[in-house]
Structure formats: C-alpha cells, structure tokens
Amino acid sequence: MSVERTLHHFPLDPASRQVRLALGEKRLPFAETHVRWWEQPDDFIALNPSGVPPVLVEETSKGRLAVCETRAILEHIEEQNPEPPLLGRDPAERAEARRLLQWFDRKFDAEVSAFLLHEKMEKRLLGYGAPDLANLRQGREALRHHLRYIEHLLAERDWLAGRRISLADMAAAAHISVIDYFGDVPWNDVPVARTWYMKIKSRPCFRPLLVDRWPGMAPAPHYHDLDF
Structure with missing residues (x-):
C-alpha cells in the first residue's frame, strides 16, 4: 500500500530529529513542513492539540492518519515498517533501547536541554x-555527566543499547546534535563518545540534519563536518 508522509516539525527540536533519523534509517520518504511551534x-493545533512537534501525517487509499x-510516532514507524528493526532483535536489547x-527524553532533557537549549535557543525564539x-554552567556540567555515562555504556558495546544501532542511539544523537549546533559539547574530553557520534553522524539518515539552519542562529563551525 502506497503511503505519502508529511512530517510537521521544527528542525532544531530534538524530538523532531529523532523521528527524522528513524524515517531516514528505514529509508522511508517523507515531505517536511517546518512549524513555528x-x-x-x-x-x-488542529493536528496536535498540545501544540508540540513533531506530527507525522500519513495519506493512504484508506484515509488520513495523524500520529502525534x-x-x-517512533512506535508507529516500527510497527508498520519492522525492517530494519530499530529496537533490537532480542528482548534484552529492546528493553535496553526503551x-x-x-533516559534521554526525560533525564537528559530535564538536566541538560532544559538549561542549554532554553537559554541559547528558546529565549531567542520567544524574545x-x-x-x-x-x-548555562549547570547545563554544561550535567552534559559532561551524561557524556561520561555514554562512554560507560560504550565500553562494552558497539552501540548504546547493544550490538546494533537502535532508537537509543538516535535519541541520544538527536539531543546532542542540537547542543552541538550551538557548540557546547566538549568533544575533546570524551573521545569514546566522540567516536560514537562520528559513526552515527556519518550515516545517510543523519546528513539532512547537518544542513539544518535557522535564521539568526548560526551553527558552530564544526557542526556539519563528519571528521571533526
């Protein structure tokens, strides 16, 4: 069955970036609408009463579906398009990915993004x-803690949740990539995390994120470099 997808999102939103990465990794084509949320x-608001992006709209011969x-959205994508699996192939890896x-959508967001992105991005957008x-200092210190945790996970794993790339990597990369856009990631202090980020940054699904720009908010000079 043919599916026409449109993702309503904000380019520098970590939540929206997770969905873009998942769609890209599964090679599912989609159109984009940027939302000034x-x-x-x-x-x-008619699509999602909460007013929060992203929203994925699918048009098929059976009708229209808006997933908010x-x-x-990630679970819907995984259910409808199970290959390649982004939650792992065995129960342990699926549980760890979840x-x-x-962790990243709640703990990282509250301890890091709520400070750094609020101060550097949201305040500017909202005036x-x-x-x-x-x-900013509190957010940067919390970021170092989370990067050390990533290095701890990668000490015995190829990817964050296990042997294969998963939605866990995409969630982490989505959050970190926006902070990296503003140049606040101390990559020289976390070489293992840096190598992991270079791996995921080099995947085809990540390339559209590297060309994201928003008027009045230029990225750090290294942001789009694959070998930084």
Missing part, C-alpha cells in the same frame, strides 16, 4: 532576553 499556529508525539529512550550564565 511557539506561535501556536491554528493549523498545527515522538514516542507514538530504557535509554526514556525572553539574554542567556542566564548560571543556567
């Missing part, structure tokens, strides 16, 4: 003034 546009919120999805230096 902070303006709460009526047409987007990141985890629901645990790490929750809230200059970044708070204390919040």
